Amino acid sequence: MKLERIVLEPIGVVRSPLRDRAEAPNQGSEGAPDATIELSPGLRDGLRGIEAGDELVVVTWLHRSDRSVLQTHPRGDRSLPLTGVFKTRSPDRPNPLGLHRVTVRELDGAVLKVGPLEAIDGTPVVDLKVALRGPAGP
């Protein structure tokens, strides 16, 4: 299998009151705060049309993750059976990409306020997409 390496350029960064993984809930819907995404100013045109109330998927790079992990107890609950990371949402996985469905609170230039978002302060953002409605999601 010929598989070439892929280089991502972060498009921005998360600014959040959450400072480390221990503080962060497993999912945004589990009590995460609002956060700010500072987009690279040169990519501002890519936000055209985004407004308060829009539902987006934020794709992050979970930079504090362990890329060597292949199996885990879901949600860190050791009473649950050891499960392949590809059947979980664990941040520890070979390519630790995070998917976060958020609501846009406010857009000011290249700064997007969104929430709730469980990613910690300093997390690189690699993509934003409109969320799809219904079972055709994500």
Added chain:
Amino acid sequence: MKLERIVLEPIGVVRSPLRDRAEAPNQGSEGAPDATIELSPGLRDGLRGIEAGDELVVVTWLHRSDRSVLQTHPRGDRSLPLTGVFKTRSPDRPNPLGLHRVTVRELDGAVLKVGPLEAIDGTPVVDLKVALRGPAGP
């Protein structure tokens, strides 16, 4: 803003009857066929517990995309207003990651049959995650 480059190692590849972008529907739910994901054999442990009927999010690298595009007409429909790519699902965007919600049809070793999937043959796969139910998705 200090933003370091990120290197992804593909975890596998899509095998599909779809051979080029012109043939592929915009979303899997719009008539895409089933496809096969050939996972790197060394990552097989990461599939533990996956079975037919599971709903997964496949994250791909849309390798035929134009990374310089920041605005587009959604769904290629020129009657729709020019929109920032971060408010669309266009494959053309700075980091062309694809998100595809699929159902597992069959797992055989490191080969996963899933569907429907609109990614074309040869598309690198970079992550798999369990799909979340309801509005907390993706």
